[in-house]
Amino acid sequence: NAGVTQTPKFQVLKTGQSMTLQCAQDMNHNSMYWYRQDPGMGLRLIYYSASEGTTDKGEVPNGYNVSRLNKREFSLRLESAAPSQTSVYFCASSEMRQGGNQPQHFGDGTRLSIL
Amino acid sequence: SQKIEQNSEALNIQEGKTATLTCNYTNYSPAYLQWYRQDPGRGPVFLLLIRENEKEKRKERLKVTFDTTLKQSLFHITASQPADSATYLCALERGGSYIPTFGRGTSLIVHP
Numbered sequence: 001n002a003g004v005t006q007t008p009k010f011q012v013l014k015t016g017q018s019m020t021l022q023c024a025q026d027m028n029h030n031s032m033y034w035y036r037q038d039p040g041m042g043l044r045l046i047y048y049s050a051s052e053g054t055t056d057k058g059e060v061p062n063g064y065n066v067s068r069l070n071k072r073e074f075s076l077r078l079e080s081a082a083p084s085q086t087s088v089y090f091c092a093s094s095e096m097r098q099g100g101n102q103p104q105h106f107g108d109g110t111r112l113s114i115l
Numbered sequence: 116s117q118k119i120e121q122n123s124e125a126l127n128i129q130e131g132k133t134a135t136l137t138c139n140y141t142n143y144s145p146a147y148l149q150w151y152r153q154d155p156g157r158g159p160v161f162l163l164l165i166r167e168n169e170k171e172k173r174k175e176r177l178k179v180t181f182d183t184t185l186k187q188s189l190f191h192i193t194a195s196q197p198a199d200s201a202t203y204l205c206a207l208e209r210g211g212s213y214i215p216t217f218g219r220g221t222s223l224i225v226h227p
Contacts, residue, residue: 004158031213040123042219043159043204050213058214090158103149104206104215106158 002026006091006107013081013114021076021110023091031094032074033058033104034066036087043090049074081114088112117142117207119218127224128195136190136221138205144183146210150190153202153220162203163190167210195225 007022025032033048035058045058047066055066063085065077074093078085089110095102120139128134138148146167151159165172165181165188172179178191192199202222206215 035217040219042119043217045214048214092158103161103164104159105161108156108158 004091004093004105004107006089006110008110009108010111011113013078013112015082015114017081017114018077018079019081019112020078021089021091021112022073023075023107024073025091025093025105026072027093027105028071029093029095029105030071032068033092033094034064034074034076035090035092036060036085037090037109038087046076046089083114086112086114117145117209117216119205119207119216121203121205121218121221123219123221125222125224127226130196130225130227132195134192134195134199134223134225136203136223138188138190138207138218140186140207143209144186145207147208147215148179148181148188149206149208149215150177150179150188151204151206151217153204159204192223195223197225197227199223200225 004025030051034046035043037043044060049055049068052071067075090106092104092106094104118141149164150162153159163179165179176193180189202220204220205218208215
């Protein structure tokens, strides 16, 4: 069982470069999320997609865009990378159900450094 | 917005003892509270979920309590083992929001 797969695992960029982080899940979950995790800050939600065809901003969306390509895939794009975006990025998926949410399943992250 | 407090200092305990981790919150009372484990270089892994109308939940050596009066959840690991060493995150979710807010996590170190 692959679960949630993120690519790449590591990436170094120069300021101003762009890149797309890829995420795919094989659990047939409706909802997908992108977080960043910084030392002392915990997990902060960047964007989420409650279902295929919808995306919404989270707590820290500035500088990012997302695409829910299909039910399985949710990508995160940095159009013009800045050093402040150096972080570990996690993708997660879950089911959103009325009357009770389900746990999130996380990938192992993309470690992104911007010089 | 919801503020979640987890002890930023690592908790060091001896193998075999019970580890107790704390998650305090302010503002609204969450409908659901979840605990996750995170190992270095890995993503968080779900452990337990407790609802606001539940006082306690158990799973093997794990126990979670939820006190909406104190605005606090306690996470216990009994008979702790070095393999339990990790960072433990709590996550709170408001009813109807479907989006959890995560705490910063507490590092647990179990010494043999």
